[in-house]
Amino acid sequence: MTSSRLFPLATTFVIFLIAYGLCIAEFPNMLSTRVVGNLLTDNAFLGIAAVGMTFVILSGGIDLSIGSVIAFTGVFLAVAMGDWGLPPVLALVIVLVLTTAFGAVMGAMIHYLAMPPFIVTLAGMFFARGMAFLLSIESVPIRVELYDTLQGLYFRMPGGGRLSFVGLSMLAVVLLGILIAHFTSFGRNVYAIGGNRQSAELMGVPIARTTILIYALSSFLAGLAGIAFSLYTSAGYSLAAVGVELDAIAAVVIGGTLLTGGSGYVAGTLLGILIMGLIQTYIVFDGTLSSWWTKIVIGLLLFSFIALQRGLVWLSARRRGAAMPA
């Protein structure tokens, strides 16, 4: 059982190594800490958001609102720090409280209205994006000292690569995500609900509280991703981060998490993010390929991983069928 659960994760890891190996064989320069550092920095916001998405998908749900929440966070921060003159730290705290509450409301709607997460978070996606539009439709620059300081923070790796503050934050979030998923009762409840909601309920898992917490966590991390994104771009723009939810879902799936919920690893999501980043880096290095190949390759990878998952589920069902005499 454990081996079949680890199999998708191991596959992702091997694919990442092979892909990186092929990239290095073609462009030896890709084997540098600079590339690795940029890989982490460029995908930091996506990685943070994808950790939240991992929890949602592990519970058998989906969250379509994270791209909008990222955009809202950026615009809110830019407007709050610029136009309203709020102190940066206060603005950061307010935005995280807002996004977390937003996620909690979505979770409550999903649970108490007994509606598919898909349509509830779709409403959330419209709402958050609309709120961002209402704050400002222009790209608002962020000019505060705190941002300059944070952007200037980095850890110089041997070889000249820079492990930036946002890159490090992503790694920290992934680490925390792993801890929450595997070493807390909340994490176990998430897996239980994703595995079988009814059994989980009968065993006394607090479904309502866990569902609300899952979506609150996802939106909180989306808010954090929004902060990382605004650090990365030094601006807030209501049309930013369109479609990030799809990239995050793709990263989670490529990372080996079962879309039906109940099985998967937060660490896999990091690998999924890195593979997607690697494709983009390769396209940049190549220079002749157009960027839309990224989408096609990600689509292909998505398809292969889903097919792989179906194969595994089918195999284990057959094995179980064989083990149980009819």
Add this chain to the structure above:
Amino acid sequence: MTMPATLKRVLPQLIALLVILALNTAIAPGFLDIAYANGRLYGSLIDILNRGAPVALLAIGMTLVIATRGIDLSVGAVMAICGAVAAALITSDHSLPATILMTLGVGILCGLWNGALVAFLGIQPIIATLILMVAGRGIAQLITEGVILTFNVPGLIFVGSGSVFGLPFPVILWVVLGIAATLIFRTTALGLLVEAIGINRRASALAGIGTSALLLAVYAASGLCAAVAGIVAAADIRGADANNAGLWLELDAILAVVVGGNSLMGGRFSIAGSLIGAMIIQSVNTGILLAGFPPEFNLVIKAAIIVVILVVQSPASHTLFAFVKNRPGRTIGAPTPAAKTKEEAAR
């Protein structure tokens, strides 16, 4: 299905549409004016019918897919692909009929791909169609080679902006396609079979329904509708824009189906309801513009509409309504246990 039954089914949607139109008239007094000039009708009402055409077209296919308890996220991307294919074919000197036929064929192929993933590989519809949604725009970009392919062929442009009997051609298209789909699915047993899959796919298969073939057909129909919508969208701007054609329209189409009174849990459908739903959405869009609100309000209002519908549709509030109706003395009971049974029943 008798006429009064159909009417009764879509009555709430019709009332909602009329209320919104009345509001629009209150905001802009000239709203209901329709003028006839240059051989076609002009006016805000005609504009709503015309601007709502792509969503209405998508909603027809989406209704069928949702009736099987599925969802098709790829329609926006399929629109982009088909627009790109149409533009690429017509600019490489293919005849108009050949272009349109091949484009529709590409749409059906896209639908068959989705249907095969759902029917044969047993992948959840959201995820199965997500693949094409992600990859589709990349494919469209490959076809247009990253530029906006413009064309100037009167025949193809007619699809987007021509008029027949005084009505814009896209309006004719969605009305005819809607009637055709209703006839195909409601005068035969097909509609019933589709609903059976939505209620319980396994039981339907055991009862002898060819569920796989039917699922394939339903997703292919959705692809076909997306292809038509893609041609209309491309013809409207006389070019194929792989980045923006049909962007977010899958969500509008799903919203139209839900506003039209169809349950996302599948099992029953009304194409007429979905089409009215599409018109409701377009009327709201127009109303927001007429009221002088910035168009940014659109999304917030759409979100509010979804929330209201969710609350009305949710099993919990159904139990609550029933409770209040039966026992006027007491207010709030315990809606959760009954809600759960209903949810289980829906599975």
